[in-house]
Amino acid sequence: MLDKPDVELTKPKAHHLGHRDRLRNRAREGGLPSLPDYELLELFLFRSQPQGDVKPIAKALLDRFGSLSGVLAASVEDLRTVKAQDIKGRTKAIGQETALDLCALQEVARRVSLEEVTKRPVISSWTALLSYVRIALQHEPREQFRVLYLDHKNQLIRDEILNRGTVDHAPVYPREVVRRALELSAKSMIIIHNHPSGDPTPSRADIDMTRQIIEAAKSLEMQVHDHLIAGRHGVTSFKQLGLM
Structure with a gap:
């Protein structure tokens, strides 16, 4: 009598299983600049949401705010209005912690750009000044x-x-x-x-x-x-x- 096939071995695997490791490997091998915006956002979301598929969330954020800079400039309240469906069709909203993490990333970018402005006379640092103004205010609602x-x-x-x-x-x-x-x-x-x-x-x-x-x-x-x-x-x- 033939042994019954192992159900777990023959069960189709969800497409997101192993996705995190594959994406991290691609980032290591090709460098972060090679990743599209939604995958770069995924890498960051991995830390806020240690389980589950975050690709739908990353894409929903970009759809809602129009760009990566728009996502990072959004308020906690606006971020929490974003929802996405997981692989099982369940609707999932952006949580408070994820929203706060994204806002923190924007604040880091603002402070880094401000450092460039403060290193030398502001009026002779035109490129740095414009960069700071864009980061600080371009997407303010x-x-x-x-x-x-x-x-x-x-x-x-x-x-x-x-x-x-x-x-x-x-x-x-x-x-x-x-x-x-x-x-x-x-x-x-x-x-x-x-x-x-x-x-x-x-x-x-x-x-x-x-x-x-x-x-x-x-x-x-x-x-x-x-x-x-x-x-x-x-x-x-x-x-x-x-x-x-």
Whole structure:
């Protein structure tokens, strides 16, 4: 009599079994730059979710936020709205810990980019400055107004958020911008804010507000080097546009 086949040996294996090891091996052999965004995100999710198939979650995150940078810039609350189906068709939401880990990764990226800005005079580190502005503000869902306060050598004293607003407005008072500069003994500043709509084109209100800050700063012998507006479609410089 023939032995009955081992049920476990003949049972088809789920496609995700061994996937983690295969992906890690590919990353080691070909290098992380060779991986597509969703697989790079998977590698990070392996640590937040030590069991199960995380590929559907990685792809759902990219679909929801549009890009890897969009995923990392999302808030904990927004990340937790993302859901994906596992291999058995069960719906699984992004947990609190996974969302927090992704937000922490964004904060690491922001701080690393800020280090590049602080190593030398900010106005001579244009590429590093633009990179920092993109990471800090490009995907912010609400308008945020911040100022880089600089010393007499144009080195960074403080990167300060002066106001957070709605999806299209963050009220700013020029006297508060200048008052804070006095408190920090700043000699100059760079104004930064974002347009959650994605279009970094300055509005009439942006232009008027910038001119008011420039005039207030000038009366105290302070200089405003530039005003940068970040959006998903790029970063706009008032100085390059001839607006100041």
